[in-house]
Amino acid sequence: MRKKTLAVFKFASCDGCQLSLLDCEDELLALAGAIEIAHFPEASRAVMDGPYDLTLVEGSITTAHDAERIKHVRAQSRTLVTIGACATAGGIQALRNFADTAEYLSVVYARPDYIETLASSTSIASHVTVDFELRGCPIDKRQLLEVITSFLHGKRPSITDESLCADCKRADVVCVMVSKGMPCLGPATHTGCGVLCPRHDRACYGCFGPVTAANTGALAERLFQLGMRKDGVKRVFRSFNAGAPAFADESRKHE
Amino acid sequence: MPETGHDHADSIDTPSVLSAAHFGALLQAIRNEGYTLVGPTVRDGAIIYDEIESTQDLPIGWTDEQEAGHYRLKRRDDFAYFGYVVGPQSWKKFLLPARRRLWSSVRREDGGFTIEPEPLPERRLAFIGVRACELAAIRTQDRVLMEGSFQDPYYRAARQGAFVVAVNCVSAAPTCFCASMNTGPKVSGGDLALTEVVSPERHYFLVSPQTARGQAVLQRVEHRAASDEEQDEALTHEARAVSQMRRKLDTEGLPELIAAAQGSAHWQRVAERCLACTNCTMVCPTCFCSTVEDTVDLSGQRAERHRKLDSCFNREFTYLHTGSVRESGAARYRQWLTHKLSTWHAQFDSSGCVGCGRCITWCPVGIDITEEAAALREAVDQS
Ligand code: SF4
Ligand code: SF4
Ligand code: SF4
Ligand code: SF4
Ligand code: SF4
Numbered sequence: 001m002r003k004k005t006l007a008v009f010k011f012a013s014c015d016g017c018q019l020s021l022l023d024c025e026d027e028l029l030a031l032a033g034a035i036e037i038a039h040f041p042e043a044s045r046a047v048m049d050g051p052y053d054l055t056l057v058e059g060s061i062t063t064a065h066d067a068e069r070i071k072h073v074r075a076q077s078r079t080l081v082t083i084g085a086c087a088t089a090g091g092i093q094a095l096r097n098f099a100d101t102a103e104y105l106s107v108v109y110a111r112p113d114y115i116e117t118l119a120s121s122t123s124i125a126s127h128v129t130v131d132f133e134l135r136g137c138p139i140d141k142r143q144l145l146e147v148i149t150s151f152l153h154g155k156r157p158s159i160t161d162e163s164l165c166a167d168c169k170r171a172d173v174v175c176v177m178v179s180k181g182m183p184c185l186g187p188a189t190h191t192g193c194g195v196l197c198p199r200h201d202r203a204c205y206g207c208f209g210p211v212t213a214a215n216t217g218a219l220a221e222r223l224f225q226l227g228m229r230k231d232g233v234k235r236v237f238r239s240f241n242a243g244a245p246a247f248a249d250e251s252r253k254h255e
Numbered sequence: 256m257p258e259t260g261h262d263h264a265d266s267i268d269t270p271s272v273l274s275a276a277h278f279g280a281l282l283q284a285i286r287n288e289g290y291t292l293v294g295p296t297v298r299d300g301a302i303i304y305d306e307i308e309s310t311q312d313l314p315i316g317w318t319d320e321q322e323a324g325h326y327r328l329k330r331r332d333d334f335a336y337f338g339y340v341v342g343p344q345s346w347k348k349f350l351l352p353a354r355r356r357l358w359s360s361v362r363r364e365d366g367g368f369t370i371e372p373e374p375l376p377e378r379r380l381a382f383i384g385v386r387a388c389e390l391a392a393i394r395t396q397d398r399v400l401m402e403g404s405f406q407d408p409y410y411r412a413a414r415q416g417a418f419v420v421a422v423n424c425v426s427a428a429p430t431c432f433c434a435s436m437n438t439g440p441k442v443s444g445g446d447l448a449l450t451e452v453v454s455p456e457r458h459y460f461l462v463s464p465q466t467a468r469g470q471a472v473l474q475r476v477e478h479r480a481a482s483d484e485e486q487d488e489a490l491t492h493e494a495r496a497v498s499q500m501r502r503k504l505d506t507e508g509l510p511e512l513i514a515a516a517q518g519s520a521h522w523q524r525v526a527e528r529c530l531a532c533t534n535c536t537m538v539c540p541t542c543f544c545s546t547v548e549d550t551v552d553l554s555g556q557r558a559e560r561h562r563k564l565d566s567c568f569n570r571e572f573t574y575l576h577t578g579s580v581r582e583s584g585a586a587r588y589r590q591w592l593t594h595k596l597s598t599w600h601a602q603f604d605s606s607g608c609v610g611c612g613r614c615i616t617w618c619p620v621g622i623d624i625t626e627e628a629a630a631l632r633e634a635v636d637q638s
Pocket of ligand 4: 565592594
């Protein structure tokens with residue numbers, strides 16, 4: 001049987017998510033045995049032409065050129081999975097969606113006319129059909145392996161769309177919001193990170209983006225009660241997943 | 256309510272007095288019977304349940320301050336061993352763990368696969384410091400997981416192996432309402448029932464064996480018959496918990512009332528505040544719902560099925576081929592409260608709530624089941 005092929009493409013991003021793949025040290029050999037890495041410039045010089053069986057896309061769309069390029073990537077991919085907050089929600093660079101890009105350009109660059117960029121940073125799914133979105137800034141490598149393994153063996157990935165609180169409780173972590181009054185975004189955040197922050201006595205800042213149907217309004221209300229001010233509430237919803245509609249809408253309410 | 260899996264002692268004698276200094280010997284005597292001790296201990300700013308070795312691991316001199324959506328660990332001005340109420344965890348942590356492997360399977364040369372079942376837990380646990388509401392919660396889960404049509408062999412093994420040291424509450428948290436639910440604050444059951452008396456003059460436990468094996472363990476530790484005065488003092492301590500209990504839940508006709516309130520506009524009002532975060536179901540000592548998760552290794556040679564606790568606040572909990580049955584937050588909150596206080600009766604012959612107050616304390620936005628039940632009652636009365 002022909003080995004299935006894997007391709008990795010990068011758009012506007014920091015590389016952190018695709019490096020999670022190389023970070024799978026223990027599993028890398030098994031991975032290389034199970035799948036043919038056909039296109040992964042970060043890891044190998046071999047660049048095979050598509051079509052690819054599984055394509056992982058990192059990064060968001062911020063230029064007209066990339067808006068075209070993603071269509072070609074989609075056309076070359078049987079299954080397309082976006083990885084990370086940039087690809088699924090526009091990333092931290094989606095902060096431009098709330099500002100005037102032309103003004104930024106004039107302040108930052110000596111020759112703004114050299115820069116060609118869109119006014120917004122958007123998710124891959126707002127340009128092409130996406131088969132699965134893997135959350136996180138960066139993604140969790142166990143979840144990435146779960147997606148690849150599930151793809152190879154034709155099963156649904158065991159990745160749950162529920163709030164971080166569920167895994168926080170399953171891990172027997174004491175709630176930092178209730179026991180210490182910390183402003184935690186966990187109740188509105190999609191699980192998947194392995195409860196990294198509350199495990200280390202930190203409140204979640206939402207790097208996996210909103211859980212489906214997150215009640216951000218009620219959470220914002222609670223953040224106010226815990227002493228956070230308008231500007232703070234606006235900012236907690238405006239980080240790596242600022243472009244995710246649920247967080248974007250909530251942050252706009254506190255402008 | 257019958258205690259499952261234990262023989263009651265023929266006669267319950269006068270309670271005994273065990274001095275605090277000998278409490279460690281009691282723990283040791285239980286260990287000598289082959290039990291692993293699990294009990295309260297301080298970790299990460301809360302009193303949680305975990306493996307303990309000796310008295311030193313107990314939350315000596317600590318207490319908990321609780322309100323809706325609020326918990327703080329506080330120092331007491333004495334050295335009480337059990338001077339707190341209940342924390343975020345319950346004994347469900349050990350009887351119905353949040354995650355358990357159910358089986359693994361390995362692919363064979365001939366293309367088939369061999370299933371390896373998950374062995375039953377062998378460790379016998381002794382639960383140290385089980386409160387009245389918690390004993391009631393364990394009995395509630397017994398009915399669900401051992402006495403109904405669905406039998407959970409893992410639960411049964413853990414449960415039947417367990418030795419229970421119950422402790423009477425001598426103070427109640429503002430979130431407690433066990434008196435309304437008829438489950439406490441006085442314990443009935445377990446193997447040994449204790450009341451801790453701490454005063455400037457003395458520190459002792461009034462001990463009443465509840466089973467023959469409880470009696471047998473007590474025999475191995477230095478103790479003596481309690482005087483009338485010591486018994487009275489313990490009663491005064493217990494009475495404090497009753498008089499402190501502030502929250503109430505009016506259970507009169509409640510199952511029918513909630514059934515009648517299914518169309519109420521009130522569910523939507525709660526849903527506006529509810530985060531659907533699952534905390535209430537996760538901390539509830541009677542909630543038992545689970546889902547299964549399948550994993551395969553990269554080579555496709557080995558697969559595993561795990562069971563993990565789930566919650567009716569998750570959209571995926573009722574996901575069918577066309578989507579989630581309970582899409583709205585209102586439908587999900589309604590499921591939780593209705594199951595706890597109404598349909599549980601039809602299903603398992605009791606309330607699904609024992610009044611421990613955990614769902615109130617650990618709800619990040621402080622939604623209070625007693626307040627919501629009262630609001631529903633009012634809404635139904637007015638319609
Ligand atoms: S610490 Fe945060 S994520 Fe964990 S239960 Fe509390 S609110 Fe939820
Ligand atoms: S706890 Fe929240 S902020 Fe921390 S890693 Fe997880 S999702 Fe990201
Ligand atoms: S519903 Fe709330 S008060 Fe009742 S048993 Fe569950 S956690 Fe305790
Ligand atoms: S309240 Fe919800 S999670 Fe708890 S037992 Fe009922 S259906 Fe299950
Ligand atoms: S009632 Fe509270 S704890 Fe329960 S799901 Fe709603 S917000 Fe979370």
